[in-house]
Amino acid sequence: MAVSFSSLQVCLALLAAWLVVGFAGLLRPRSIRFAGRTLFPLGALCGAALATVAGLSLGAAPESRVLELGLPGLPMHMRLDALSAVFLVLLGAASTAISVFSAGYFRKGEGTLPGLLCLEYHVFLAAMGFVLLADDAYSFMVAWESMALSSYFLVTTQHRIEEIRRAGFLYLLVAHVGALSILLGFGVLQGGSWQFTFDAMRAAHLDATWASIAFGLALFGFGAKAGLVPLHVWLPEAHPAAPSPVSALMSGVMLKTAVYGFLRVTFDLIGLQLWWWGLVALGVGLFTAFYGVIFAAVQTDMKRLLAWSSIENLGIAFAGIGLAIIFRGSGLGHLAVLALVATLYHCLNHAMMKSLLFLGTGSVLHATGERNLGRLGGLIHRMPWVAWMTLIGALAIAGLPPLNGFVSEWLLLQAFLFAGDVPHPFASMLLPAGAAIVALCAALAGYVMVKFYGVVFLGQPREASLSTARDAGFAERVGLGLLALGCVLLGLFPALIVPVLDGAVAGLLHVPTSRWGGPWWLLAPERARHATYGPPALCLLLVVAVVLSIYGLRLVYHRTVRRGPAWDCGHARSDARMQDTAEGFGQPIRHMFEPFFEMTRKLPSPSDPTPTYAVTVGDRAWKLLYLPIATAVHAVANAVAWLQQGRISTYLMYSFATLILLLAFVL
Amino acid sequence: MTPLAATTQLLEIVGAALAAPAFLGWVNQCRAWLQNRRAPSLMQPYRGLRKLLNKDAILATNASPLFRAAPYVVFATMLVAAAIIPSMGTGLPMSTAADGIALVGLLATARVFLSLAAMDVGTAFGTLGARREMMVGFLAEPALLMVLFVAAMLSRTTSLPLIAETLAGQAPALYPSLAFTAVAFLLVMLAENARLPIDNPATHLELTMIHEAMILEYSARHLALMEWAAALKLFNYACIGFALFVPWGAGNEASGPIGLLLAVPLLAIKLAIAGAALALLEILSAKLRVFRAPEFLATAFLLAVLGLLVHLLLET
Incomplete structure (x- = not known):
């Protein structure tokens, strides 16, 4: 008996399989062999299958499905349309390669236990998949938050290092500020119907002001995840802190879920x-x-x-x-x-x-x-x-x-x-x-x-x-x-x-x-008049030119090749420290775009017997935006601190006063 | 592909490869004359190439395969670029594969490979040259792209032969936008080809060099290819300039074989004038300090963007 499954069902099953693979890591949490040899390759297989299924579904009509999961009366709506499918292909394809890499990457003694790491990693993958498939605000937010939390734990894999904990906290903070904004955005989008399915949002008619507010909230919320300036500060902290496959996954895939969300809201959910x-x-x-x-x-x-x-x-x-x-x-x-x-x-x-x-x-x-x-x-x-x-x-x-x-x-x-x-x-x-x-x-x-x-x-x-x-x-x-x-x-x-x-x-x-014009090798978009680009042909031309120049020159040149020390314009001594450094390579940019950088230079005095020179480049966003906010929060906190007297009788007084106040409102 | 198109294509590639050293020789000759020196022969660059090809190649002990491959890649890129720039005829089959934006990309590929090769041996001069080359490049590349953008907006296409045909077909009128971009292009051309006032092609004073510093570690055939590629680059830039600003006289299907035959001497005349003008410009200017180079290039970039704005403001 042939049983046919819809693409959406298969995608959901594959996401569930990721979760299963993740939880299987808990069976032998300390075994790096089990996670590396068995679980990560299995996860990679799921990823490849997901990319294939989503890719095949690209031409098909959108499908949706209601999953009776979660809270009673609030089922999860899932929908697979072409936009989701494109991003699912991205998720599947990139995660396949990253999982294969991870199978050989994680070593012993790096913070979190391998089994736990495997769980976090696969929950992260599945959560990203659910973000792409969600068709109502509840499921979207649940998936979005699971994504943020699981990646937070991945970032803080080496949680014994103070700096990494700080980076993780910053990431979590910005992620939540963003999520709050997205949540408010959905609140605006439902347009008074109090229905939080995406279908209801598509049907709601917002006027220009409310639509603009929804757009602004979406730009802020998804921008925080995508790292738009000035909400970018978590990225340069979190990426170095995380293990490399996690950085790859966050940068390669997770940031794209922000692009997906922004596209979904602006082009699909907001009517005008x-x-x-x-x-x-x-x-x-x-x-x-x-x-x-x-x-x-x-x-x-x-x-x-x-x-x-x-x-x-x-x-x-x-x-x-x-x-x-x-x-x-x-x-x-x-x-x-x-x-x-x-x-x-x-x-x-x-x-x-x-x-x-x-x-x-x-x-x-x-x-x-x-x-x-x-x-x-x-x-x-x-x-x-x-x-x-x-x-x-x-x-x-x-x-x-x-x-x-x-x-x-x-x-x-x-x-x-x-x-x-x-x-x-x-x-x-x-x-x-x-x-x-x-x-x-x-x-x-x-x-x-x-x-x-x-x-x-x-x-x-x-x-x-x-x-x-x-x-x-x-x-x-x-x-x-x-x-x-x-x-x-x-x-x-x-x-x-x-x-x-x-x-x-x-x-x-x-x-x-x-x-999009032309044969398989030629990109000739009808939308852009008279513009063509044929990379296979161009690549072939380049290869032919390289081969011709190699073999053409063979006819004339002297063939011997000798090895010798580097010439370096005849300078006798030349060591590795005389090469240009990373700081040196950045110098022209630092010089040209100086107003954008917050630079502190340490210049030696002329009489210094052991002169050292140092320059550190910082981000102005901290001083211009984040520190004032932090100071303001401190000031507000200090201002209300006098309420906290530390005596129980005072606190009881507050409760009593609040009750009286509320009663006054009600009556 | 018609026989004429195939001939034009072949002529463009072979012609560029063979004529490029002569163009460089001509510029050097003019410069010597203007400086009241006895000029080297027009054939001097060819003699230089032959000499280099007859030598044993020496590679630094720690040179990687990337270092050996770079001359071929750079040379091939310049050759392909020559194939898609309409210098003698506009019926170029290969230009279907790469338009004006791709041309800028190809030039960038050559620059990146050259810089990576310069960093490969890990000498002070090589890395210094690579840094400076990329510094010049990151401002020159968008400026060139904006120059092409203006031409593309004027002719509603990014295909180089079509741009040349459209611009040649219009009644000779003065486009203010093209005037701006022509100046921008000139500045970019000087900077990208390591000419004065950004770089001095004749110097061997290490601290002031850009291009020479990058190819210091090359010898024999590898050096020959790098030198040849540099000559080709200058030739290509001149041809881009002709295609955008003096596009008249290139052969096409309508003018047939006669048109192509006429286009060859016409290109030679254009090159002779351009080379002489380049030499004149060079002896009249002094080399800028490296720190001033960004200002020079930023001027080019802004002029090109200004050309774009002028086009949208006045010409649409």
């Missing part, structure tokens, strides 16, 4: 859209992107650098969404699709490349025990596999053709080219400046990646201990390889992937789908 919302989102996104990338350029800790780079990329994604809102609010739905496709493609890309880079830093960290760029270097000789895979990720994130980062940049710039069509004169002038900032950020990302890769993997080793570094183990290599493959495939075959995304977005915006 005002074009100036787009200006807000675009402005915030672009500022975040710029702020993120200049801070990434001056970091000296490799994971912190990547965290700032994530802030930049999420900024770009929100800028794309902002552009789409502007287009849609101005009645240019077909261009909104172009901008949203670029955004979704960027999310997919970022999930691959940033996970790859974070995992690469994990391998480096295990091999050397160092996160500080000033103590690394020359690892391409010691860890060739990690180095070459990371190179792919670095080139991809720098936006270089024919890899994947360039594709989304190309699509986004194509969308910006139509900025002149926006009917609002002020906005149509401003938007091209946005394109200029996107271009600047992309170029700066190249700068950051040359710094990151050059300092970690190239040059001479800066410490003697690096000569004993070993390349990653088998599982780690496979995980890195899978993600690198993802980067290459997304880079080479956008013409196959983009039409699928177009379908998903067009359904969301109720716009007819369009052709």
Whole structure:
């Protein structure tokens, strides 16, 4: 007897399987072999299956289902539509590679017990899946909070270190402020019907003011999760604190759930859209992107650098969404699709490349025990596999053709080219400046990646201990390889992937789908006139040119190659300390964008016999925003402190007075 | 693909590869004349390449495979870039695969590989050069992109041959936006090709160099490829300039083989004038301090953005 299951059922079953795998970790909580050899690979299988099922469901009609779980009278609504499916594919694909990597990553004696870690990890994965499938505010918030809590425990894996506990607390705090805002947003969205299913919200009609308030709450709430400036402060703290696979998962996947939530609310749940919302989102996104990338350029800790780079990329994604809102609010739905496709493609890309880079830093960290760029270097000789895979990720994130980062940049710039069509004169002038900032950020990302890769993997080793570094183990290599493959495939075959995304977005915006032109190798969007990009052909041309130049030159040149000491312009002594450092590489950026940084310099006096020079770069957001808030909270707390006399009779008096007051109201 | 298109394509690639050193030689020749020196022959860069190809290659002991691969990658990138820039004809089949934005991406790829290779051996000069190159690059790249954006908005396409055809087809009118972007492009071209006032191609004073510092550790055939790629880059930039600002005279399907035949000497004339102008510009300017370079490039970037605004303000 053939039993057929709907895609939604299979997805839910796979999420449940993740939970089961997680709880199985409790069976043998101390066994690293059991978690590594059995459970993480099983989790990876679930992830691969989830990506496949969600991918296959992409063309199908949305399905929904009510699960009689949880509180009586409040069933959980689940829905699988194209937008959810895109993000489920992202979750499944990225988590597969990260789980495979994790199978070989976790070692003994690193804080939390392996079995418990396995539980937290899989609960985190399942919670992200439920966020993407939830179809009512209750389930969404439950899943959202489980996601935040499970990731909090993952961040504080090494909870014996004070600094890590602080980072975890900061993360939890910002996550909750954001969640509060999202909750209020849902409260506005139900529009007086007191029904909290998403269907009821779609049906509710909000006026412009309330819709704008809902939009603002969503931008704040999801922006806190995505790390939009000035709510970004938790990212550079939490990412270095977490174990690398967790950083990869948080940066690669969890930040995208914020993009998903924001898209869901602005394009699906809020009925109307005002074009100036787009200006807000675009402005915030672009500022975040710029702020993120200049801070990434001056970091000296490799994971912190990547965290700032994530802030930049999420900024770009929100800028794309902002552009789409502007287009849609101005009645240019077909261009909104172009901008949203670029955004979704960027999310997919970022999930691959940033996970790859974070995992690469994990391998480096295990091999050397160092996160500080000033103590690394020359690892391409010691860890060739990690180095070459990371190179792919670095080139991809720098936006270089024919890899994947360039594709989304190309699509986004194509969308910006139509900025002149926006009917609002002020906005149509401003938007091209946005394109200029996107271009600047992309170029700066190249700068950051040359710094990151050059300092970690190239040059001479800066410490003697690096000569004993070993390349990653088998599982780690496979995980890195899978993600690198993802980067290459997304880079080479956008013409196959983009039409699928177009379908998903067009359904969301109720716009007819369009052709993306040409044969399988050529991206020729109908929405953008006369623009074509064919990465497989371009890649082939490059390969042919390389091969021709190798073999062409063979006919003429002298073939011998000798090895000798580095020439270095004839300088006799040249050691590892004479190389440029991470601080040095960041110096031009520090110099040029000085007003953005909070810098404290320690300059030696001329008479100092042992002169030292130090400069620390801080984030102005702390001084300008967070410290005043903290001071104000302190002041308020102090002001009400006199109420707390510490005598029971006084407290009883308060209760009595409150009762009288309430009675006065009631009567 | 018509035979004419295939011929044009082949001519563009082979022509660029072969003519690029001569263009560099011509610039050097003009500069020597303007400085009242005896000029080296036009063939001098070719002799330099031949000399390098006949030598044994020496690699630093700790050079990685990335270091060995970089010259080929950089050279190949420049060759592909030459294939998609319409210098002699606009019927370029390969330009379907890469438009103007991809061209900027290709140039960025070359820059990143060059910088990574410079950091590979881990010498003080190499890393210094890489840092400076990326500093120049991160401002020059968006400026170039904005220049192309203006042209793309004027002609409603990002495909380079179509841009050239559209701009050539219009009645010669002065577009204020193109005037702004032309200045911006000139500044970018000087900076990106390591010319004065950003870098001095003739110097061997280490602390002032950018491009030379990065290729210090290369020798023999690897150095030859790097030098050749640098010449190709200058040639490519000149051709981008022609395609955007003096697009007239490129052959196309309508003008047939005769048009292509005429386009070759016309390109030679354009290059001769551009080379002489470049030499004149170089002897009239002094090298800027490295810290002033960002200002120079920021000017270029702002001019390009200004061109974009002027286009939207006046020309739509």
